[in-house]
Amino acid sequence: DSGVTQTPKHLITATGQRVTLRCSPRSGDLSVYWYQQSLDQGLQFLIQYYNGEERAKGNILERFSAQQFPDLHSELNLSSLELGDSALYFCASSPLGGGDEQFFGPGTRLTVL
Amino acid sequence: LAKTTQPISMDSYEGQEVNITCSHNNIATNDYITWYQQFPSQGPRFIIQGYKTKVTNEVASLFIPADRKSSTLSLPRVSLSDTAVYYCLVGEPDRGSTLGRLYFGRGTQLTVWP
Numbered sequence: 001d002s003g004v005t006q007t008p009k010h011l012i013t014a015t016g017q018r019v020t021l022r023c024s025p026r027s028g029d030l031s032v033y034w035y036q037q038s039l040d041q042g043l044q045f046l047i048q049y050y051n052g053e054e055r056a057k058g059n060i061l062e063r064f065s066a067q068q069f070p071d072l073h074s075e076l077n078l079s080s081l082e083l084g085d086s087a088l089y090f091c092a093s094s095p096l097g098g099g100d101e102q103f104f105g106p107g108t109r110l111t112v113l
Numbered sequence: 114l115a116k117t118t119q120p121i122s123m124d125s126y127e128g129q130e131v132n133i134t135c136s137h138n139n140i141a142t143n144d145y146i147t148w149y150q151q152f153p154s155q156g157p158r159f160i161i162q163g164y165k166t167k168v169t170n171e172v173a174s175l176f177i178p179a180d181r182k183s184s185t186l187s188l189p190r191v192s193l194s195d196t197a198v199y200y201c202l203v204g205e206p207d208r209g210s211t212l213g214r215l216y217f218g219r220g221t222q223l224t225v226w227p
Binding site: 004088104 | 147149151154155156158159162200219220
C-alpha cells in the first residue's frame with residue numbers, strides 16, 4: 001500500500017460525458033501527479049501540482065483539467081469523453097516534486113462506451 | 114525535457130543478471146535518474162534513484178557513467194516475479210524554487226522464463 005488513494009476504482013460512462021477522478025496523496029506529500037496509461041500509449045504524464053499550484057504539464061488534452069485543493073487532494077476532470085479516453089488513470093504523490101520518488105495509487109480504470 | 118530511450122522488451126531466465134539500459138542524451142545538470150517497476154494493472158513502484166556513478170540497494174544497482182547520457186539498471190539473479198515493465202525517468206527535484214521536469218520512457222517489458 002503506497003498510501004495514495006484514488007476513487008473510484010472503476011468508472012463506466014458514455015461518450016460526451018464528464019467525469020471527475022479523485023486522488024488523496026500520502027500524508028505530508030506536497031506534489032501530486034496525474035498519468036494516463038492506455039494499451040497503445042504507455043504511461044503518459046499529464047500534469048503535476050505542487051502545494052496547490054500547477055508545476056509541470058505533459059500531454060494533457062484541453063478537454064482535461066485538474067486542480068489541487070488546500071487540503072492537497074487533487075481532482076482530474078475529463079469532459080466531452082471519447083472512446084479513446086478509455087484508460088487507466090494513475091495519481092502519484094511525492095514529498096517535493098520533479099525527480100523525487102513518486103508513490104503511485106492503485107489507479108482508476110475509465111471505460112468510455 | 115530530457116527524453117529517454119529504452120529497449121521495448123527483454124527476455125531472461127531465472128537466476129540470471131539482467132541489465133536494462135536507458136539513454137538520456139539531453140539530461141540536464143540537475144536531473145536525477147529514477148527507475149520504476151510496474152506489474153499489470155498496478156501503479157509503478159520506485160526501484161532506485163541516482164545522480165552519478167553507482168547506487169545500490171537491496172533490489173537493484175544503478176550504473177551511471179561520467180557523461181550521464183545513459184544509465185543501466187542491474188537486477189541480480191532475477192526470478193519469475195521480476196517479470197514486469199521497467200521505466201526510466203529523468204527529472205529535476207522541485208525544491209520550490211524551480212519547476213520540476215520529468216519524463217517517463219516507454220518502458221521495457223522484462224520477461225523472466227523458468
